[in-house]
Amino acid sequence: NAGVTQTPKFQVLKTGQSMTLQCAQDMNHEYMSWYRQDPGMGLRLIHYSVGAGITDQGEVPNGYNVSRSTTEDFPLRLLSAAPSQTSVYFCASSPGQTYGYTFGSGTRLTVV
Amino acid sequence: GQQVMQIPQYQHVQEGEDFTTYCNSSTTLSNIQWYKQRPGGHPVFLIQLVKSGEVKKQKRLTFQFGEAKKNSSLHITATQTTDVGTYFCAGADNYGQNFVFGPGTRLSVLP
Numbered sequence: 232n233a234g235v236t237q238t239p240k241f242q243v244l245k246t247g248q249s250m251t252l253q254c255a256q257d258m259n260h261e262y263m264s265w266y267r268q269d270p271g272m273g274l275r276l277i278h279y280s281v282g283a284g285i286t287d288q289g290e291v292p293n294g295y296n297v298s299r300s301t302t303e304d305f306p307l308r309l310l311s312a313a314p315s316q317t318s319v320y321f322c323a324s325s326p327g328q329t330y331g332y333t334f335g336s337g338t339r340l341t342v343v
Numbered sequence: 344g345q346q347v348m349q350i351p352q353y354q355h356v357q358e359g360e361d362f363t364t365y366c367n368s369s370t371t372l373s374n375i376q377w378y379k380q381r382p383g384g385h386p387v388f389l390i391q392l393v394k395s396g397e398v399k400k401q402k403r404l405t406f407q408f409g410e411a412k413k414n415s416s417l418h419i420t421a422t423q424t425t426d427v428g429t430y431f432c433a434g435a436d437n438y439g440q441n442f443v444f445g446p447g448t449r450l451s452v453l454p
Contacts, residue, residue, distance in 0.1 A: 266444070273347075273431055273444040274386065289441065290344070321385060328435065331376055331388030332442070 233257050237322050237335035244312040244342045252307040252338050254322030262325040263305040264289070264332065265297065267318040274321060280305055312342045345370045347434045349445035357453050362419040364448035366432035373435050375408060375415045376442065381428045389417075422452045 238253045256263065261282045266274035276289030278297040286297050294316060296308040305324075309316060319339050323332040346369040356362050366375065374393045378386040390399055392408035392415060399406045405418045415434075419426055429449045433442040 264442075271446070273349075273446040274433075276441065276443065279441060287441075290443070323386075329374070329391070329393070331378075331391055332386075333388065334385040336385050 235322055235324050235333050235335035237320075237338050239338060240336065242338060242340050244309070244340065246312060246314060246342060248312050250309050250312065252309070252320055252322075252340075254305045254307065254335060255303050256305075256322075256324040256333070257303065258324060258326070258333065259302060260324035260326050260333070261302065262327060262332075263299065264323045264325075265295070265305070265307045266321045266323065267291065267316075268321060268337075269318050277307065277320075309340075314342045316340065317342045345434065345436055345441075345443050347432060347443050347445040349432060349448050351448055352446065353449050353451070355451045355453065356422050358424060359421050362422050362426070362450055364417050364430050364432075364450075366415040366417075366434070366445050368413045368434045368443075370413070370436070372412050375412075375435070376433045377406060377415075377417055378431045378433065378444075379428050380431065380447070384428075386431060419450075422450070424452050424454055426450060427452050 235256045264279040265277040280286045280299040322335045325332045348367045376391045377389040380386045396410045397408040403420045407416045429447040431447045433444045
């Protein structure tokens with residue numbers, strides 16, 4: 232059981248470039264979320280999904296897109312990278328609203 | 344929008360001392376979760392509280408949910424060096440789908 236797998240672990244982008252952060256879970260969890268974590272701050276919710284085909288915005292959705300075509304995958308797309316998007320990104324999944332989230336190991340993104 | 348605050352931001356304790364972190368929400372929560380993140384690691388789920396006034400224990404950790412479901416606390420008895428990390432609370436709105444994390448309390452334990 233791999234849990235929640237995030238790729239890549241590290242990425243450096245130039246301003247204006249686009250990329251997709253991958254997230255996959257093999258636990259058949261319905262709920263999936265993307266968070267960003269900045270130094271000294273908590274985790275801020277970017278987008279979340281309560282099931283395949285359903286997504287919604289969190290606190291800080293601007294500059295990011297998501298889709299949920301399957302239960303397993305929840306990719307996060309950066310449309311045009313900006314230095315303000317330098318952060319550590321965590322993907323998490325949960326069986327439902329009464330359960331805790333399992334987090335991936337994170338992607339450390341630097342935008343120069 | 345919903346805001347979740349935590350105090351203190353940092354706490355340094357001597358090994359064996361107790362530790363408490365407090366979590367406060369600007370709105371009534373349907374449930375609250377607690378996570379621990381070791382330095383350089385990812386958050387790990389500790390527990391969820393759902394009922395008003397609920398108290399749960401995990402070995403040396405005691406979690407409480409306030410009567411008004413707007414605040415919570417985590418208390419660690421007799422801290423150990425393995426308790427080092429940042430403790431986050433995360434509160435869900437009334438739909439229980441959207442968890443908002445607090446900024447965390449970073450705990451240092453001096454041996």
